[in-house]
Amino acid sequence: MLSTGLPQGAVPKLERPGPLRERVYETLLELITTRALQPGQHLVESELAGHLGVSRQPVREALQRLNTEGWVDLRPAQGAFVHEPTEQEADQLLTVRTLLEAEAARLAAAGATSAGVAELEALCDRGEQAVAERDVDLVVATNAEFHAKVMELAGNLVLAELAAQVDRRVRWYYTPVARQRGPRSWAEHRSLIAAIADHDEQGARRIMREHTEHTRETYHRREGA
Known part of the structure; x- marks a missing residue:
């Protein structure tokens, strides 16, 4: 070693x-x-x-x-x-992520198609399987894919560009809490998919905001923090 x-x-x-x-x-x-x-x-x-x-x-x-x-x-x-991120750095980044992704969820719901919803459901299936198999690396990668797909379905290139700038850091902060978030995170994804499929813009925005806030809170409560 x-x-x-x-x-x-x-x-x-x-x-x-x-x-x-x-x-x-x-x-x-x-x-x-x-x-x-x-x-x-x-x-x-x-x-x-x-x-x-x-x-x-x-x-x-x-x-x-x-x-x-x-x-x-x-x-x-x-x-x-x-670099060892401070709690303040994590809080600032994850707060910005909440703002970007909540708006992306709203836009995704506004223009939802059956094909887009099916892609989200397939990613959710994969994520839930990864959680069941305790494959943290796959959980983190699939979670990133799921959020990227929501951003893609939003159809706003400027928003997507801004989100891409924070994506890798989000993965960095999500990795140590992925196991703690576990099935709950994917249940929240399921609720988000339902809101997007129903074209419920405000519901999708609220669910995504709460979802990303839960991740931020879990990060601050993580083991060893």
């Missing part, structure tokens, strides 16, 4: 085409978002480079970019560390 906390071979060598620094950045960001790299964890350039099969330069560039975006903290004479 290396000090980065990743078993040897856990991260595949980067072989896809495209700018190397961008691929390194995306890989590290995904590892942080999914908490394979935990908040507060020391990130050693040479070890990350070894995991990824690249030189230290693109790793250094990626860490600098991640620092600029608030995912990584660069500490003088100590190195790079995964």
Whole structure:
């Protein structure tokens, strides 16, 4: 086990085409978002480079970019560390998420189609199965897909662009509470689908607002907080 906390071979060598620094950045960001790299964890350039099969330069560039975006903290004479979000940071982000997604739910209900509702129901089926199988990674990924689909059905490109800017951070905060939210979260999704299918704009908005508020509250009450 290396000090980065990743078993040897856990991260595949980067072989896809495209700018190397961008691929390194995306890989590290995904590892942080999914908490394979935990908040507060020391990130050693040479070890990350070894995991990824690249030189230290693109790793250094990626860490600098991640620092600029608030995912990584660069500490003088100590190195790079995964950022540890404060309660205030989480509260601000999840509050903004509530505003964006409540409006998206309203718009989705306004223009609901049977095909769109069916897609939401299929995602809900998958999420409930993941909860039953205790597959937290799949729960988190499917939850993100479900909310992205609601945003897509809203049909507002500006709203979708704003939501995309906070999506990865939402996943970051949702991962440690996904197990606690469990079946209740997906029951709330079912209620939301029903409101969207009924073209109940205000009902969909209220349900989504309450749903995202429950996640925010659970995050603040999480174990180890």
